[in-house]
Amino acid sequence: MKYGESTFDILYLLFAIISGIVMLRRASDKEGRLMGLASLILGLGDAFHLVPRVMNYFLDSDLTTALGIGKLVTSVTMTVFYVLLYYIWRQVYGAPDKKAVSIVIWSLAAIRVVLCMLPQNGWLSNSSDVAWGIIRNVPFVILGAIICVLFFLSRKSDRTFRFLWLLILLSFAFYIPVAVGAGIVPMLGMLMLPKTICYILMIVCFLKKTSRK
Numbered sequence: 001m002k003y004g005e006s007t008f009d010i011l012y013l014l015f016a017i018i019s020g021i022v023m024l025r026r027a028s029d030k031e032g033r034l035m036g037l038a039s040l041i042l043g044l045g046d047a048f049h050l051v052p053r054v055m056n057y058f059l060d061s062d063l064t065t066a067l068g069i070g071k072l073v074t075s076v077t078m079t080v081f082y083v084l085l086y087y088i089w090r091q092v093y094g095a096p097d098k099k100a101v102s103i104v105i106w107s108l109a110a111i112r113v114v115l116c117m118l119p120q121n122g123w124l125s126n127s128s129d130v131a132w133g134i135i136r137n138v139p140f141v142i143l144g145a146i147i148c149v150l151f152f153l154s155r156k157s158d159r160t161f162r163f164l165w166l167l168i169l170l171s172f173a174f175y176i177p178v179a180v181g182a183g184i185v186p187m188l189g190m191l192m193l194p195k196t197i198c199y200i201l202m203i204v205c206f207l208k209k210t211s212r213k
Helices: 002-026 030-058 064-093 099-117 130-135 138-153 164-181 186-211
Strands: none
Touching (some): 002 030, 002 186, 030 186
């Protein structure tokens, strides 16, 4: 399993990072730059967690701290990714700037980041505290739900992004059991595979969209 998972993780990181760089280089407008930046941040952020995870399979060294810090960094960059998705939605569909929605998006993101930074999370010891796993993910799930609904309501207006809402929904469906219960039931960690596939498909949507510019 370690070879298959490690290969998948490395290929995913390379795909996300390279795709982000490609989109940024060929971007001719704000929409393309946002998609490239979102892909790059997703790949670089996940690298902080996945690289130590891969190394942990093949090295005898204690990587507990590196794995914990990697989870912290990934938690923050995933939050940034969904904030960028909100602005991608606005650009793609020409949605006006509704200050109330923007305030809610930024407030939920800020609360999520602050909660992730608290020492009770036990990142340095790679803790799997169920209570804090729930607490820090409440604002994140609400944030994701809002963005999912926005893309769902706009799905008929753009063919490339018509299923993006479903990818967001599935990514959270796979992520939540892992974030909350993987420390108790390690097998739940396998759900990270389909979650990552959802992210890959999101990036594919970005690539298709920017290639038509």
